[in-house]
Amino acid sequence: MLSLSPSLLPSLLAALLYAAAAIYQGIRLGQGGKADKRLLYLLGGLAVGAHGCALLMQLLTPLGLSLDFFTSASLIAAAVIALILVACLRMPLENLLVLLFPLGTATILIAQFVPAGTVPLIHEEPGILAHILLSILAYGMFTIAVFQSMLLLLQNYQLKHKHPSGLIRNFPPLQTMESLLFGFLWAGWALLSLSLLSGWLFLDNLFAQHLVHKTLLACLAWVVFSVLLWGRNRLGWRGHKAIRWTLAGFCLLMLAYFGSKLVREYILHI
Template identity: 75%
Template sequence: MLALPSSLLPSLASALFYAGITAYQGARLARGAKANRTLLYGGGIIAVLLHALALSSQLLAPGGLNLEFITAASLIAAAVIALTLLACASLPVENLLVLLYPLGLVTVLVAQFAPAGTMPRIDQEPGILAHILLSILAYGVFTIAAFQALLLSVQDHQLKHKHPSGPIRAFPPLQTMESLLFGFLWAGWVLLSLSLISGWLFLENMFAQHLVHKTLLSCLAWVVFSVLLWGRTRLGWRGHMAIRWTLAGFVLLMLAYFGSKLVREYILHI
């Protein structure tokens, strides 16, 4: 009898919860109404816990930690959703979930059914594992900031053209949305700074052949976010300027975290 992977059932159950909550919140937003918080958060918490259960089997492989491209993407998606749910306790960011729950749905299914890459298992000292954790958290927070920037762009466009749709009417005021964006940017910048510092401290050579692209792109992203935060503090940057710089920095970070992994594992097979 063929044994089923231990991650299969929690992956499918998590996907069902993500799909159900996404459909419910999307329908409520389309009518300009707020979703029931118990359903929105309760269903999301169950979905992300099941997602984490599936990941525990996929990550903890014989020989070390499995952080292949697809598994890493699923881990980051789960971390982003968990961070957003925590933020919802004190910040009006529940509208981000209508974008993040589908992300969780896609990544949990892809991680379960897509073919494996070729990355070797990670069995390293605590310092390097801390660097990896900080990198994942930094990327997760900047992912939230990028989604916040996209929502801010849509809200700003519709308000300027004076035809806000039902979903936009359910959003917090524009000034609140912008303040939240910069709160996420500051948190992500601190985590990215710690990630780079820990890399310099614990990695033997951050400019080794297999790390040089990630290092350079991460440093460029750090510069972009630093300039943006300086511009906000000193020059009062906001609106489209903040949105463009946020998305530019996020694209650099996405290329750093996933571009090299995708090429190495699925094109070069190394």
């Protein structure tokens, strides 16, 4: 039975718009052409707007901020898509949207229809909210980097085997794709650094029992990304090595945030 919550209508509208944009772009790329940017941005912008309305209704409660596992995933997806839509005005990133629009559809529907686990409410103290915002932006930027690395891997494979598909033929040059990847990694690393710093400043104890795994994994991810960026700057790391390090760091971050939330909300119920 469908939920009758106030966020139902904007959630369904956002999912429909994301799906329409993904199908349209996928068909155009499959035909070897390019999607009309104005139509793509219109569909994407309207979808993000509806997504944001749904999230406001799901997150804000009279007792505080309710940031459960699936709503967190939905929030990160909305932030990632919004960042890419804005970045597309200056950089050739439209091809990332063909992967991100389906992600938006899936996360908003899951957040709407899957029951939340045990969710501790967050009181809206400015320092804590700043830490949460920085964490979400950092995770979002690394999510973009992972999608970019997947497209780069596909592009590199098809170019080596000399059978580029319609999608790959519309990609920017390999060097541009790689430069964009490291741009996202630098931005994500800076945001993750600020997130860890704000956590140290505003949280009572970063190594409390319910935070220790998250903190340690986030610090390990920071080290992995630091080594990767050092290797790029000093040793010229690129290609498969850069992609492997990107995926390793992202997996640690995913375990830090979503792994700990999954265990706490659905297994331990704390």
